[in-house]
Amino acid sequence: MSPRIDPVNTSTMIPTQSTVVIIGGGIIGLVAALNLAERNIPVVVIEKGKLAAEQSSRNLGWVRKTSRLPEDIPLAQAADRLWATMAERVDSDVGYRQAGIMFVARQADQMAMHERWFEHVKHLQLDSALLSSAEIARRVPGGNCAWAGGIFTPSDGRAEPTKAASAIAKAAQRLGAVIVENCAVRSLVTSGGRISGVLTERGEIKCEQVLLAAGAWSRRFLINHHIALPTLPLICSVLQTKPLEGPTDIAVGAPDFSFRRHHTGGFIVTQRGALDAPLTLDHMLIGLRYRQQLKQGRGNLRIGFGRYSFQDLRLARHWKENQRTPFEQIRTLDPQANSGLNQEALKNLIEAWPAFKAAQIAQQWAGVIDVTPDSNPVIGSVTSLPGLVLATGFSGHGFGTSPAAGQLAADILSGQSPLVDPAPYRYERLS
Numbered sequence: 001m002s003p004r005i006d007p008v009n010t011s012t013m014i015p016t017q018s019t020v021v022i023i024g025g026g027i028i029g030l031v032a033a034l035n036l037a038e039r040n041i042p043v044v045v046i047e048k049g050k051l052a053a054e055q056s057s058r059n060l061g062w063v064r065k066t067s068r069l070p071e072d073i074p075l076a077q078a079a080d081r082l083w084a085t086m087a088e089r090v091d092s093d094v095g096y097r098q099a100g101i102m103f104v105a106r107q108a109d110q111m112a113m114h115e116r117w118f119e120h121v122k123h124l125q126l127d128s129a130l131l132s133s134a135e136i137a138r139r140v141p142g143g144n145c146a147w148a149g150g151i152f153t154p155s156d157g158r159a160e161p162t163k164a165a166s167a168i169a170k171a172a173q174r175l176g177a178v179i180v181e182n183c184a185v186r187s188l189v190t191s192g193g194r195i196s197g198v199l200t201e202r203g204e205i206k207c208e209q210v211l212l213a214a215g216a217w218s219r220r221f222l223i224n225h226h227i228a229l230p231t232l233p234l235i236c237s238v239l240q241t242k243p244l245e246g247p248t249d250i251a252v253g254a255p256d257f258s259f260r261r262h263h264t265g266g267f268i269v270t271q272r273g274a275l276d277a278p279l280t281l282d283h284m285l286i287g288l289r290y291r292q293q294l295k296q297g298r299g300n301l302r303i304g305f306g307r308y309s310f311q312d313l314r315l316a317r318h319w320k321e322n323q324r325t326p327f328e329q330i331r332t333l334d335p336q337a338n339s340g341l342n343q344e345a346l347k348n349l350i351e352a353w354p355a356f357k358a359a360q361i362a363q364q365w366a367g368v369i370d371v372t373p374d375s376n377p378v379i380g381s382v383t384s385l386p387g388l389v390l391a392t393g394f395s396g397h398g399f400g401t402s403p404a405a406g407q408l409a410a411d412i413l414s415g416q417s418p419l420v421d422p423a424p425y426r427y428e429r430l431s
């Protein structure tokens with residue numbers, strides 16, 4: 001099952017040439033396309049399935065600075081500014097509301113983690129504040145729990161994934177970007193050691209530069225070109241409730257649930273303390289690089305062989321230009337939602353805020369997250385292949401920063417001064 005995305009009329013013809021080809025019509029590729037089109041740079045977005053049908057419509061919609069790695073916060077601050085004017089820029093509501101995000105801690109060690117983060121980011125002058133249990137109760141009334149404390153950032157917020165990507169795509173089209181769906185890019189074309197085009201299942205598009213924004217598929221795409229990009233998959237399950245009063249407009253994350261209001265009046269809920277970690281061949285190849293993450297997050301990972309593991313094993317890792325690729329075999333990654341985890345989330349939420357007793361599940365889905373060893377994305381050039389830029393590996397938090405991340409990718413492609421320091425995102429740190 002998947003969320004209903006605002007429809008976009010895309011092009012049925014693929015052009016034979018452009019300046020930039022973007023592989024992947026998720027929010028990152030689409031924001032980059034909007035920025036390039038605004039700069040009058042010819043751009044084509046090629047999407048193997050439907051726009052935003054993978055992570056970019058399945059995410060929770062949180063737009064946050066809280067709990068980010070300090071080096072990733074300038075990008076999130078830039079994204080806040082860009083979200084604030086996005087509706088006007090694309091002439092359509094993208095659901096952005098700066099209603100605040102609050103994390104609550106059940107135990108002292110969880111609170112200590114928030115306190116450490118708060119200390120580490122003090123120099124960035126965020127509006128975050130540590131909260132007592134009484135302050136949490138005042139901001140989000142009707143609760144049943146005595147929390148060890150919490151942290152609240154009023155300038156954090158949310159946007160609507162099922163609206164934002166489509167609105168951005170339409171705005172990019174109005175400015176001349178060509179967007180094609182149901183067309184997989186099979187491989188890169190090079191000449192003289194640099195990018196000269198892409199080969200799609202419907203023929204070649206000549207271009208000067210390629211932006212790879214293929215989410216969970218980027219690693220497999222690059223393996224075929226012998227370019228290493230370490231990412232591992234995690235699966236996050238989500239439920240949406242039918243319309244419900246609810247206790248607050250603030251998005252709240254507890255150790256074992258989270259909720260935020262949806263634009264239709266329901267709530268988007270997940271088990272924040274549990275992600276499915278399907279084992280794949282990549283765990284044997286690059287798993288050791290995730291030792292630190294495993295040490296910190298082991299309790300949150302449900303590691304095992306599941307449907308995704310077997311599907312992944314069956315997909316080719318190398319192919320020839322005339323062969324059908326994994327991208328044509330799986331147009332949309334649509335893992336089964338773990339309804340057990342969703343039920344757990346709802347139960348924990350009801351215990352904490354009994355107003356959710358009235359919640360009825362409207363829909364459930366899951367999405368595959370592409371996680372890098374340091375949890376930061378790659379936004380940068382691959383120096384060994386001039387003309388290739390990556391914007392991928394967003395590690396479960398790329399929706400919130402997408403307006404800035406896509407713009408940074410466009411800055412790199414067009415040689416403009418970068419929106420923020422790109423150093424934390426360079427490809428070479430992982431290679």
Ligand SMILES: Cc1cc2nc3c(=O)[nH]c(=O)nc-3n(C[C@H](O)[C@H](O)[C@H](O)COP(=O)(O)OP(=O)(O)OC[C@H]3O[C@@H](n4cnc5c(N)ncnc54)[C@H](O)[C@@H]3O)c2cc1C
Pocket residue numbers: 023024025026027028029046047048049050051052053054055056057058059060061062063064183184185186213214215216217218221236237238327331332366367368369391392393394395396397398399400401
């Ligand atoms: C359940 C869930 C909850 C999340 N919650 C949040 C949140 O609250 N806040 C937040 O900031 N982030 C969140 N995230 C992360 C966020 O959704 C992602 O970081 C972000 O959407 C990444 O966008 P993307 O464009 O890189 O990837 P995607 O949206 O996955 O797009 C990649 C696209 O590339 C296409 N593609 C791949 N290969 C090819 C090819 N060869 N040819 C053509 N097309 C190709 C795919 O079909 C896909 O549409 C969440 C993710 C999930 C799954």
